[in-house]
Amino acid sequence: MKRVVAQGTFDLLHPGHVHYLTEAKAMGDELYVIVARSANVTHKQGPVIGDSQRVEMVASLKPVDNARLGHPEDIFVPIEDIEPDVIALGHDQHHDEDAIAEELGRRGIDCRVCRASPYEPDEEMVLSSRQIADRIVSSRS
């Protein structure tokens, strides 16, 4: 069985997340998803929804075989546990492919790192958790 890992915040779910996770699943046989801890989402506004609720929602999605909360300090601890064949980075994730590949090599983990594609079907869809939150604020105030 070929294992794939996907990761992200997954605050307010939308079809962009489903596209990403479906594409990641197609890279192997089993999809494991690491959900970022709120405390570690420091590069943008933190999630509205709490850690365990985000994990529960991601776990319920069709392509997902296993979802878990990430490690508080070391993002490679869940990777060492899962032992994936592929890490599928999201199209806009700020993580650097080469830096991740280097650290995997240093830790003796034999795993490919690749980049998923964006989902942008038309202008009607709101394909970003932040944009959904902004729309709620502007339409309710």
Ligand SMILES: Cc1cc2nc3c(=O)[nH]c(=O)nc-3n(C[C@H](O)[C@H](O)[C@H](O)COP(=O)(O)O)c2cc1C
């Ligand atoms: C290979 C990999 C493993 C990760 N593992 C964790 C983790 O264990 N704990 C965590 O809080 N975040 C982890 N992250 C980070 C988040 O999943 C997420 O990528 C980061 O917070 C950026 O959020 P965004 O991609 O939703 O913008 C990991 C990221 C990568 C690329």
Ligand SMILES: Nc1ncnc2c1ncn2[C@@H]1O[C@H](COP(=O)(O)OP(=O)(O)OP(=O)(O)O)[C@@H](O)[C@H]1O
């Ligand atoms: N429209 C999209 N197309 C493809 N992948 C997406 C899309 N939106 C999010 N993803 C992917 O889903 C994963 C989780 O993304 P994240 O939780 O940051 O969602 P987001 O909607 O982009 O959030 P925000 O709007 O707050 O930046 C990431 O790997 C990201 O690349």
